[in-house]
Amino acid sequence: MRKVIYLITICAGLVLSSATITAPKVPSSKKIVDLALIYHGGAQRVHWNAEALKHYVYRNNEKKTDWLYDGFLFLEFSAKINGEQVDFEYNNGLRGGRGATKKDWQWLLERTFAPQEGPKAVEHILDSLAKNKIFPPFRRRAVFALPLPIFEQRNWGELSGKSLDFTDVKDRAQAMIWYIDQVREHWRKSNIKHLDFGGFYWTHEAVFDKHNDKELVRLVKAYLEKINEPLSWIPYYGAENSPFWKEIGFDVAYQQPNYFFEVKTPMEILTGAIRFAQDNKLSLEMEYDGRVDQPEFRKKFYEYLEKFDDAKAWNKLPIAYYDGDGAWYHMSLSKDVEMQKMKNRLGDIIVKRQLNYQHIANTWE
Secondary structure (H helix, E strand, O other): OHHHHHHHHHHHHHHHHHHHHHOOOOOOOOOOOEEEEEEOOOOOOOOOOHHHHHHHHEEEEOOEEEEOOOEEEEEOOEEEEOOEEEEOOOOOOOOOOEEOOHHHHHHHHHHHOOOOOHHHHHHHHHHHHHHOOOOOOOOEEEEEEEOOOOOOOOOOOEEOOEEOOOOOHHHHHHHHHHHHHHHHHHHHHHOOOOEEEEEEEEOOOOOOOOOOHHHHHHHHHHHHHHOOOOEEEOOOOOOOOHHHHHHHOOOEEEEOOOOOOOOOOOHHHHHHHHHHHHHHOOEEEEEOOHHHHOHHHHHHHHHHHHHHHHOOHHHHOOEEEEOOOOHHHHHHHOOOHHHHHHHHHHHHHHHHHHHOHHHHHHHOO
């Protein structure tokens, strides 16, 4: 009997030891060094399943796994719902659709957490890698964009039996806090194990005084502080109140240079945006889209890399990456030599930054 007990004890110890080896505790982090913008929701978007998103999570390099983006921002600002264009934020007015209602916000929640898509797809990728004993150096994080109540909208819907009026900043904040709670509840029910919750993103790219937006940010931020969740922002170059991002209530802000999108945009826009970010302690956004297959836009792509390098941004700043709804994915699939060169050049930068994560994370406040 003692031999049986002894053997059982030994076997149990081996199982425990094996589990410890194959499933190490991956360190967590409250900071994101490389944040990929994933436009996820509308039917016009890339189908963000595991097959598409794996190109953002890692790359294979001579039988070695290189880790890429450590943060994933899931956002949508406009989508067609039942044949009607619906806007989830405003930018000096609507983007061509009608203002989203509570029912539309609920639709967006379901799309964000759709089975085998978005954050659940990233979870599936990380789980599959873990089963092959491949673990990231620290845990990856998911960030969720907040739909913005359309200023002066009065038909959004009800909360606690009250019809909300978005001329009232408190009603606007109440709707956003409701959405925050809904996201957190969807996350809890998703039973995600390998991906950390990384907070929320302010979708509107400016903070307008005329709409009392600063008070809206303050009210939402006060609630986020209670639940210990950060709030990030990516203002366009010259956006109202962008120099005061920290005082307003954002934990991290990334400056859009807005240089890539027009061929004739002068270099002074890129270098000016970088100087503005330095002067006001913002991080930066890397920008490109599917037009990188054209020589004139490919040139701009490389100019971002070079000017960021000149500013030491790659060495010390968190960076957000706008790829125009999936350009990185398409570059990863492309057999074109120039597209592969661009993917490898930027990929090498990100891989190096991930290896240097602790230094970068400790450099910025």
